[in-house]
Amino acid sequence: MLRWGIAAAGKISNDFVTAIVQCLPENEHKVVAIASRSQKTADEFAKKHGIPKAYEGYDKLAKDEKVDIVYIGVLNPQHYEIAKLMLEHGKHVLCEKPLTLNEKQTKKLIGISKEKNLFLMEAVWSRCFPAYKEMKKIIESGEIGEVLQVNVDFGVPIIQNERINKKELGGGVILDLGVYLLQFQQYVFRGSKPTKVVASGVLNENGVDSSVAAVLIHEGGKTAVVSASGTVSLSCEARVSGTKGYIRIPLFWCPTSLDVNGELREFPLPKNSDHFEYKNSAGLAYEAEEARKCIMKGKLESPQITQSESIELAQLMDKLRAAVGVVYPADSEAY
Numbered sequence: 001m002l003r004w005g006i007a008a009a010g011k012i013s014n015d016f017v018t019a020i021v022q023c024l025p026e027n028e029h030k031v032v033a034i035a036s037r038s039q040k041t042a043d044e045f046a047k048k049h050g051i052p053k054a055y056e057g058y059d060k061l062a063k064d065e066k067v068d069i070v071y072i073g074v075l076n077p078q079h080y081e082i083a084k085l086m087l088e089h090g091k092h093v094l095c096e097k098p099l100t101l102n103e104k105q106t107k108k109l110i111g112i113s114k115e116k117n118l119f120l121m122e123a124v125w126s127r128c129f130p131a132y133k134e135m136k137k138i139i140e141s142g143e144i145g146e147v148l149q150v151n152v153d154f155g156v157p158i159i160q161n162e163r164i165n166k167k168e169l170g171g172g173v174i175l176d177l178g179v180y181l182l183q184f185q186q187y188v189f190r191g192s193k194p195t196k197v198v199a200s201g202v203l204n205e206n207g208v209d210s211s212v213a214a215v216l217i218h219e220g221g222k223t224a225v226v227s228a229s230g231t232v233s234l235s236c237e238a239r240v241s242g243t244k245g246y247i248r249i250p251l252f253w254c255p256t257s258l259d260v261n262g263e264l265r266e267f268p269l270p271k272n273s274d275h276f277e278y279k280n281s282a283g284l285a286y287e288a289e290e291a292r293k294c295i296m297k298g299k300l301e302s303p304q305i306t307q308s309e310s311i312e313l314a315q316l317m318d319k320l321r322a323a324v325g326v327v328y329p330a331d332s333e334a335y
């Protein structure tokens with residue numbers, strides 16, 4: 001039985017807890033505490049989800065001895081400090097993507113988890129979907145030949161949402177949507193790091209990126225073309241192209257189907273009542289179960305999204321931000 005504490009009572013925390021309660025066995029996962037900046041919000045969240053403990057302030061959650069692992073659903077600029085707080089109090093951590101704001105914070109956080117011998121996973125939930133595992137099998141089997149190109153886009157008109165719009169809230173589409181694009185090409189070309197990255201984008205009035213496009217070249221002529229927009233809707237599909245065929249992945253960040261050379265293969269979500277804030281959030285159960293399995297086996301990281309992959313993602317996001325000109329106050333701090 002893994003005992004979960006939840007840091008922040010926002011939208012993704014709501015979906016994560018709903019997925020655990022609706023989709024996973026009670027004797028394997030239990031949400032035992034919620035912490036929010038305000039007692040009122042924590043109490044409301046606890047009441048809604050039937051959670052026994054509600055705290056004002058994340059430090060009280062860190063000190064709760066009944067909590068094994070903390071799921072971190074705070075905003076991007078707080079990921080580093082809250083994840084660090086939990087690790088320093090001996091908690092395993094599953095932290096929402098992006099793990100932190102930049103490479104420096106990511107390396108520091110991973111260092112702390114290793115020093116403390118605790119599990120730390122970036123919540124790149126996509127990696128835990130059955131469709132991703134099937135995609136990997138297809139690529140490795142050679143069914144679509146040698147994979148040479150990935151095309152993937154993610155466009156949703158979200159730039160007016162406060163947390164995406166503002167620099168002080170860690171806004172911008174690179175951190176919000178770009179992380180999914182980058183992890184996708186990383187997954188397809190697993191083990192290979194891009195040798196060249198060319199990127200550009202558009203800044204909003206607050207100096208955060210409202211759109212970005214990038215080309216990533218890997219050895220052997222392998223190419224990824226990625227684009228994200230916070231102002232217009234894009235296809236939100238990925239296409240993996242090989243010398244003998246293709247895989248098309250609708251809703252590539254939380255897919256329930258794959259189109260393999262025109263043949264549709266389906267991977268339904270766990271049974272749920274669908275009262276979620278975000279698309280296909282029942283699939284958050286896959287990453288919760290991945291964290292439980294890893295911890296039960298004494299693993300300190302998940303093979304689905306390793307810590308070195310999280311560092312590489314942070315490096316790539318830093319590169320894209322530098323190309324577009326997005327700088328967060330945390331970038332100039334020492335860690």
Ligand SMILES: NC(=O)c1ccc[n+]([C@@H]2O[C@H](COP(=O)([O-])OP(=O)(O)OC[C@H]3O[C@@H](n4cnc5c(N)ncnc54)[C@H](OP(=O)(O)O)[C@@H]3O)[C@@H](O)[C@H]2O)c1
Nearest residue numbers: 008009010011012013036037038073074075076096097098
């Ligand atoms: N995996 C996914 O599918 C997915 C989807 C959406 C978002 N996310 C990630 O999840 C995280 C939270 O996103 P969300 O949509 O859940 O956000 P949200 O509901 O707007 O806010 C999450 C929490 O952040 C805190 N917060 C809100 N405004 C704040 C402010 N001005 N200053 C400091 N803290 C503030 C609040 O914590 P308290 O409750 O403690 O007050 C709030 O509950 C982000 O890192 C995002 O990238 C992941």
